[in-house]
Structure formats: structure tokens, C-alpha cells
Amino acid sequence: MNNTIKETAGYSIEEGNAASKNAYHWAQKTFSTRAGKPGEPAQDLAGGFSNEIRFGSERLGIGSDGIGTKIEVAERLDRYDTLGYDLIAMVADDLVVAGFIPTNLSNIIDVNTLDYAVVDELMHGLHDAAQFSQIAVTGGEIAELGNRIGGYPGARMNFNWCSTAVGVLHPSLERPLSGANVRAGQAVVALRSPSFRSNGYSLARRALTKAFGEMWHQAPYSGPDAAEMGQTWGEVMLAPSLIFAPGVGAVLDAGLPLHAAAHITGGGIADNFKRVLKNGVGAELTNLFEPLPAMQQLAELAGITPTEAYLYWNMGNGMLLVTDEAQAEAVAETLRGKGYQAQVAGRITAEPGVRLNVGAGELRYEA
Numbered sequence: 001m002n003n004t005i006k007e008t009a010g011y012s013i014e015e016g017n018a019a020s021k022n023a024y025h026w027a028q029k030t031f032s033t034r035a036g037k038p039g040e041p042a043q044d045l046a047g048g049f050s051n052e053i054r055f056g057s058e059r060l061g062i063g064s065d066g067i068g069t070k071i072e073v074a075e076r077l078d079r080y081d082t083l084g085y086d087l088i089a090m091v092a093d094d095l096v097v098a099g100f101i102p103t104n105l106s107n108i109i110d111v112n113t114l115d116y117a118v119v120d121e122l123m124h125g126l127h128d129a130a131q132f133s134q135i136a137v138t139g140g141e142i143a144e145l146g147n148r149i150g151g152y153p154g155a156r157m158n159f160n161w162c163s164t165a166v167g168v169l170h171p172s173l174e175r176p177l178s179g180a181n182v183r184a185g186q187a188v189v190a191l192r193s194p195s196f197r198s199n200g201y202s203l204a205r206r207a208l209t210k211a212f213g214e215m216w217h218q219a220p221y222s223g224p225d226a227a228e229m230g231q232t233w234g235e236v237m238l239a240p241s242l243i244f245a246p247g248v249g250a251v252l253d254a255g256l257p258l259h260a261a262a263h264i265t266g267g268g269i270a271d272n273f274k275r276v277l278k279n280g281v282g283a284e285l286t287n288l289f290e291p292l293p294a295m296q297q298l299a300e301l302a303g304i305t306p307t308e309a310y311l312y313w314n315m316g317n318g319m320l321l322v323t324d325e326a327q328a329e330a331v332a333e334t335l336r337g338k339g340y341q342a343q344v345a346g347r348i349t350a351e352p353g354v355r356l357n358v359g360a361g362e363l364r365y366e367a
Contacts, residue, residue, distance in 0.1 A: 016266070042176065050094045052169070052176050059169035061100030061176065065090035066162035069201040073237045075155035076217040080118055082240040083161065084126030086198040089241035090265070091165035092133050093319065096245040097261035097276075099177040099252070100167035105130065106139030107163040112149040114142065115157035122161065133243045135165070170252045179260040179276030179322075182348055186259060187328035190345035191247065191335060192289040193318030194228070195239035199266040200312040207302035208233055223293035236294045244319045247340045251321070254334050260322040268311040270354045270365035273320055277354070282367060285346035286357040291315040306360035315358075322348060 031041045034053075042052035050063030067086045074080050092102040107126070109119065119142065130137050151158030169176060196204065208216035217234030229236045244263075251258055260276035262269075269285070277283060291309070295316065299309040309315060323331045328344045335342035349355075352367035 050091075050098050050100065052098070052100075059176070061095045061098055061167045061169065062164065063091050063094040064162065064164040065094060066160065067198050069205065070196075070198045070237070071159065071161065072152050072205065073201070073217065073234060075152035075158065077234045077238055078156065079238065080121035081125040081128075082238060083122060084124075084129040085132075085240035085243060087126060087161055087163050088129040088133055088135060088165075089243045090198055091163055092135065092167075092243055092245040093263045095165055095167040096248045097177065097263045097319070099170050099173045099175075099258075101170055101249050101252075102133060102135050102165050102167040102245050104136050104138045104167075105163050105165045107137065107161065108141045108143065109159055109161050110143050110145050110149055111157050111159040112144070112146060112151070113157065114144050118157040118159075129243065133245050170249070172252050172255060177258065177260050177276075179278040181259045182276060182278060182281055182322050183259075184281050184348050184350040185325060186322050186348040187325040187344055188283060188285060188346045188348065189321045189323060189328055189331050189335070189342055190285075190288055190317045191244055191319040191321070192341035192343075193264070193314045193316055194242055194292075196237060196292075196295070197241040197265065197314055197318060199314070201237070203302060203304075203312050204237060204298055207298055208237075211301045221294065223297060225293050229292070229294060233294075242318060242340075244340065247335045247338045247342075248319070248321070250338045251331055251334050254330075256327050256331050256334060257324045258321060258331075259324075262320045264314040264318050264320065266312070268309075268313065268315065269317060269320070269356065270363075271311060273354055274365070274367065276322070277348070277352070277367070280350075280352055280367075282349045282352040282354060283346060284349050284355045284357070285320075287343060287345045288356065288358060289316040289341070289343070289345075290359060306358065307363050307365075310356060310358075310363060317345070320345065 034040045038055045040054045050061050053060050053062055067083055074083055095102045149158050212219035219233045221233050221236050229239055262273045262276050264272050295313050332342040354365045356363040
């Protein structure tokens with residue numbers, strides 16, 4: 001990534017990956033404290049966003065995440081009832097791509113000054129998202145931290161919202177999905193994301209501010225999907241994340257083969273999919289879902305190339321599943337039966353790296 005993009009986005013994907021790798025290195029040094037005891041962590045899931053903990057024969061998954069700077073959009077619009085979908089999607093979908101069915105969630109809301117009504121809206125939305133994904137919210141805390149928490153000036157409450165979720169390994173799996181069984185010739189199924197989800201918002205907000213000024217959230221949006229996304233850029237950017245975990249659970253319930261899965265968040269398709277492309281294999285994706293029109297407009301506003309846009313946003317593809325070629329259409333049909341948009345998007349190749357054949361042309365990302 002060049003320095004211009006780092007300045008535009010306000011952060012570096014490479015530096016973030018390096019910091020995360022270093023943090024995991026330190027965390028891994030603690031695994032020995034539970035060796036042979038309840039809560040023993042798995043040693044072979046490095047590179048993912050959740051991990052396995054063992055309690056006798058029971059295999060549980062655990063993962064943590066937050067909504068990030070999408071919260072500022074909610075503060076600008078003074079609407080808070082959709083963020084629960086983002087909060088659950090970030091952790092539930094991280095769990096399910098490793099084969100864990102999400103069951104419970106604990107959350108923490110750090111605020112500057114407490115506003116009861118805003119918290120009520122947040123928790124109402126979390127309740128609705130939990131019902132959709134069949135998760136019980138079994139813990140949480142609200143902490144007032146004064147000027148340690150900032151945000152959009154004039155909002156009723158500035159806050160940060162993070163959660164930890166746990167899940168149980170699907171009974172059809174002997175071990176978590178890590179990519180160890182991915183082989184050349186297998187097929188890739190894509191699930192369409194109808195929103196930006198909860199990633200790439202620092203870049204998006206900077207681009208929108210540059211294009212429309214400080215009140216960018218009130219700027220009209222006139223894309224062909226405005227009826228679905230909203231009439232303003234604020235509404236477009238607040239559109240909630242679709243939670244994919246129930247769909248992937250249905251695939252496993254149907255007994256269909258699933259060798260790996262990738263949750264497409266920050267780092268885009270290439271960075272996230274490469275985490276499960278082990279054994280030296282790569283991928284050729286020639287039938288992905290088209291980027292949302294808003295994403296294409298935003299890339300133009302930000303002055304970034306398609307190669308870079310596919311690193312910052314999901315570009316209309318929220319999850320990729322690896323399955324047997326002969327069962328790929330059955331996997332897609334099972335997902336469609338649960339209300340998701342899914343299609344066979346490509347195949348696993350013997351050559352390393354990820355190649356995308358999209359409307360903007362061929363994009364290559366090295367292994």
C-alpha cells in the first residue's frame with residue numbers, strides 16, 4: 001500500500017496486521033497456563049479472529065471485536081437501533097467461519113456521559129440482532145469514562161461498543177475449520193453483503209468529508225440503489241451488517257462439506273481469504289457479486305484504485321466459503337433458502353495468490 005493511501009485512509013493495513021501478529025505472539029505465550037486444564041486453547045488456529053478453547057470433550061470458540069468508527073455515523077444521524085447487528089456480525093461471523101455456532105455474547109459500552117435513552121436504543125437493536133442469530137446476551141457492563149471517550153460533537157452520548165462471543169463447534173466437525181483441508185479444484189461460494197458492514201469507515205469518512213464537507217452525512221445519495229440504501233450518505237453508511245452465521249450453520253446442518261470460510265472485513269477479500277489458503281494454494285474468483293454502487297462512488301471520491309478498494313471494503317462480498325465442486329451449487333441453494341444471496345464465485349488453484357476477475361479488470365494479490 002502506498003503512502004498516499006495510508007494518508008487518505010488514516011491507517012495502514014500492513015501495520016495493523018503486523019501489530020495484530022505481534023499481539024497474538026504475546027497472547028500465545030499464555031496458552032501454556034491452561035495446558036492440560038479446562039480452557040486449554042488450540043495451537044493451530046493462528047491467523048484467524050477467533051480461537052478454540054477445550055473443556056474436556058467440549059470444543060468452544062471465543063472471539064472479540066467492536067464496531068469501530070461506524071459509531072460516529074450513528075452519532076451524526078442520532079440513530080442507534082441498528083448497531084447491534086454490526087456488533088453481533090463482527091464476532092458471530094468470525095466464530096462461524098471457524099466452524100463454531102455462536103451461542104452467547106458479553107458486551108461493554110464505554111461512554112463519556114451516560115444517556116439512558118441511547119443505551120436503550122443500542123440494547124433494543126442488540127436484542128433484535130441476537131434473536132435473528134439465536135444468541136443469548138449473557139453479560140455486559142456500562143462504564144462512564146468522561147473525556148477519555150470522544151466522538152461527534154453534540155451527540156447525545158459518545159461511546160465505544162465492543163463484545164466477546166462464544167460458540168460451540170458444530171457437531172458435524174471433528175475440529176475447527178482452519179483451511180488445512182483446502183485443496184486445488186475445490187469451489188468457492190460467495191455471500192453478498194448489502195452494506196459496508198463495519199469496516200473501512202476511517203477511509204470512507206475522510207473521503208466523504210473531502211467531497212461534501214463536515215456535514216457529509218446530510219449530502220444526498222443518488223445511486224441506483226438509493227431506494228434500498230437510503231437518500232443520504234449518512235443513511236448509506238449506517239446500513240447495518242447482515243449476520244451470515246445462521247446461513248453457514250444451515251449449510252453445516254444440511255451435512256454439506258465445508259473446508260474453510262473467510263469473513264470479509266478490513267483487508268478485503270484478498271487479505272482475509274489468504275488466511276485460509278494454506279498448503280500453498282491460491283484462488284481464482286471470476287464470479288463475485290458486484291460492488292455496491294455506493295462503494296464504487298466512494299472509491300472515485302477517495303481517488304483510490306480498484307486494487308486498493310478491494311483491500312478496504314468487502315465490495316459486495318461479505319463471506320467466502322470453500323466446498324467441494326460437486327456440492328457448490330447445493331451450498332449456494334441452501335444459503336438462498338435461508339434468505340441470503342449466494343453464488344458460486346470461483347475455485348481454488350494450485351498456484352498461490354488471489355486473482356479477482358471483476359468489472360474493473362483482473363486484480364492480483366500475491367500470497
